[in-house]
Amino acid sequence: MKDFISIKTILVTTDFTTRSDQAVKVAVHMAKRHNARVILFYNFSSFFIIDRTGRQMVGKETVDQNFAQIEASLNSIKDLLRDQYDFTNCTTVIGNDTLINSINKTIQEESVDLVITGASGKQGIKELILGSSSYQILTAANCSVMLVPEDSHQLNFKKILVPVRVLDKLHEKFDLSKLIAEKNKGTISLLGISPEQQFADIRRAYIGLRKELRKSDIEYNASFIVSNDKALEISKVSNNSEFDLIILNYQDEENWKSFFSENFLKQIINRTSVPLLFFKDPDRIKPETGAGEDLGYDITMPFPG
Template identity: 40%
Template sequence: MSYEINTIVLCFDFSEKSVNALRMGIQIALRHDAKIIIYNAINTQYVIDRTGRQIVGSTTLQDNYDKTGRAINNLKVQLKASHPKLKLAVRISQTNLMDGLNELIATEKADLVLCGSSGEQNFMQTLLGSVSYQILTESVCSVIMVPEFCGKYTFEHILVPVRVSEELTDKILVSVAIAEKNDAVISLLGVSSENDRYEIGRAYLEAKKILHTKEQNYECRYILSENSAEQISKASEDNDTDIIILNYKDENQWKSFFAENFFKKVIKTTETPLFFYKPAKNTTKISKSQIVESDITLSLQG
């Protein structure tokens, strides 16, 4: 079994953080010979009266759609000129951000979503109410969150914490696939409390076995700690980490795992991208009749 990145969706809204995520997405796509789709969602507002659902400001919405289309097409032309080998497409959606994104993931069989993240807003808003957090929690495939001021787009030092045992094999194979394309060293970090050291210890040894079997260049260490967030953050700084590979199972523990510690440091200080591995989900495509009624997702030609 191996993991491949064949199709990437880049959430793009012309902000600086999404521009930076685009820079990273292009480099990932080129290294993996993958297709990258630039995705923009124009939010549509409705009112409901006795005649049914009506679009608010339909003229303005169409103007915005036309302007966005021209801008993204111009961007596409520029990117193709500077990166002739890049497999590139663009999509604009006039539906809810996540409905359009997950429909695109299903239709294109996307392996990865990239989005920009910023720590400049209120921290709890960043953690619980931001668009990037919504993309992370609701998307149906793996997500990379790219800090706005991250300036390195290769992953020569990859930190892989082992702190949950679920889907560990897949997470390690993802790490190996990324390492192979970057000629990288994997830093395997086992971290557990006294209460779960036997379970996590076994998972850690299994991860080492997989890396050895794959002949992957790696280093490893195991730490007993009640504060895994602090240890992971410290390891990322000590190893000059370029990306951290996390299992999305950690989401169940975010309030304790990230709050005021790891997540805040990554977004505000370390500028380290976060790869959240999610197993592929079976998704049902929206029928054309549904798209006409509530989701206008169009491909821009050219």
């Protein structure tokens, strides 16, 4: 359990496409500001064909070649980061399990604080919900996750939107928001959003956070909205202002699922180029144990004779 919010280790996924290029750039710039290290992560599932006697019939040579190519590509990115950004605090990890198992294993072994992954702004909402790797990572990674649209150009977070919509772990999310604002010399836009039935509690929490900002050296502005459609209001604000980052509390994600297909992800991810950071409370995450390794695809071949 951590006594304070910090970002010391960042894992960034790459698939060697333009979608992940921007995520890698964001990770490096964040790491330099936070004095953090970066893990370049690629997941590689190896598949073999095994006969009934247990002999591997097909696959090893191809698997070895592919692994070597991946390793070389990751090292090329490391060299580029060193030459272009003078950044050397970087290691590589090649996972060899399901994507989520590999990521969560690395999170646990390397004490990762934040996963950054690219998200395509051009994909349809059906793909985003049902199949994309970025959505899998968002929902299943055992730490906070930042989604970076491939058409995003933000490398510094000068204008940060922090919605106040749920009370659960609000101060922890707020501490993370202040940390990022301080490292970026940025401005926090505090946005209180409450349905009428929760007005008193959320308004009280919003006022408390506003008082904290007044005592700090962080520049800020604040506003409050009464609305039953939180997703729509955040979408409106994000579209009307040029924010560099939106910080949300993932714990309330279940309550957002009814909005996913219509408002929240469609408007904020698919229609804007604003990176989204979903704060996850590390004390509530229970790493999975006993997950089997994906060692190959076992097809039992007929035994000769």
